Amino acid sequence: MNALEHIGIFAAQTFLILFAIIAVILVIAMVAAKAGHKNEIQVELLHKKYKNFKTLLKAQTLTKNERKELRKKLKEEKKSSENKSRDQEKKIFLIDFEGDVKASAVENLREEVTAILTIATPKDEVVVRVESPGGVVHGYGLAASQLLRIREKQIPLTICVDKVAASGGYLMSCTANKILCAPFAIVGSIGVVAQVPNLHRVLKKHDVDFKEYTAGEYKRTVSLLGEITPKGEEKFKEQLEDTHVLFKNFVHKSRPNLNLNEVATGEYWYGEQAIAKGLVDEIRTSDDYLLDLSQQHQIVKVKYEHHESFSDKLTGIIGKAFKKGSLSILEELETRRFL
Structure with missing residues (x-):
């Protein structure tokens, strides 16, 4: 038996084994599909969480009699708050956006914004904690458009940047009425890049x-x-420049006082530098801002959870495996432009 025959037999055996494995996985996926998947909005009341922190820590520093008095006081406050209508009070709605190159989090963001807009009014406020180094143009363009939905309803929008909101992340952030930034957070990078x-x-x-x-x-x-x-x-190169012009025009529309010739160079800056250039409005962490708000207002954290079924996960794994064996990933890379 020559070498080619050995190779042919080995290839055939490998194919049969691979086919058998895929068949088993598909059968399991079909059975698991009955479980389906669950998508839901999760809500966390942060003002209560902060209050519990305060109560717990304070209780540890009191004597037995003082703790008894504290419990009595808390019961009275709880009863009073239950009888008080909160319908007319200002509410703070909080969203976390953790961006990647593909702007994958935009799918959750659109659901979270939609949920908030069902009850939020102009007297309320939406706070979005953005963390993103930027990514694909169309993804971050959509993310910015979702935040503009809040502005169009005349609801105050605050963006908090604790670590990084660069390029596409800054495109999102500049839609806000005000941008808060930690001292060493990275912002800016108003530019476009493509690698082929x-x-x-x-x-x-x-x-x-x-x-x-x-x-x-x-x-x-x-x-x-x-x-x-x-x-x-x-x-x-002309198309890249056109994209950069769109980026700059969008930023200028949102923050007209910016000197675009100075800041739209693709450079990034730390918080203390960014405030001097007008890229952000205040040096402050999101934790400090939310803690202050919690003294007077409800803080409602909204998060959309997408739970994939077992069959969906398996299908995704199989799809990625086949994709890695083809040129499709490289074909995608060559056509993408990044903010």
Whole structure:
């Protein structure tokens, strides 16, 4: 038996094993699919959480008689608050946005904003804690649009940046009425970047032909495997510049007093520098801001939870496995522009 026959038998055996594993996984997924998945809005009352902190710590420093008096006082306060209508009080709604390159959290953000808008009024306030280094243009553009829904309802919007809100993260943040920033948080990076690996010379060196057919002069300006022409490269750079102009115009509309020639260079700044340039309004952590608000107002933290069924998770794993074995990931990379 020659080497080619050995290779053929091995490949066939490997394929059969892989097919059997996938078949078993699919059967399990079909059975688990009956469990379905659950999507829901979760609510946490932070003002009560802070009050419990205070009560717990205070109780540890009191004598037995003082603790008895404290319990009595707390009961009276609870009874009084239960009889008091809170319908007319200002409420603070809190959202956490933890962004990645794909702006995956925007799917939760749109549900959270929708939930809040069902009851929030202009006398209330929405606080969004943003943490993001930026990412794809369309993802962070949608995230900014979701926050604009709050502004359009005339509801005050405050953005808190404790660590980083750069590029696409800052695009979101500038929609706010005010931006609070920790002293060493990173903000800014008003710029656009795109990276395109090109393997054309490698293919040419090994006498491999690559042909790509398009309709439309600029359907493909630069390519992963094709030759990058001066004309195509020029058009690609023009598209990047157009995106940068859109970014700058959006920031200027939200914060008209900014000197865009100074801050729209792609650079980032720390909080203390950012406030001097007008990128943020106040140096303050979200913890300090929320703690102060909790003294007088309800703070309602809203979080949308998406619970995938077991079958969905398995399907995702299988899909990713097949995707990694193809060029689809590289094809996506070559067409993306990042804020």
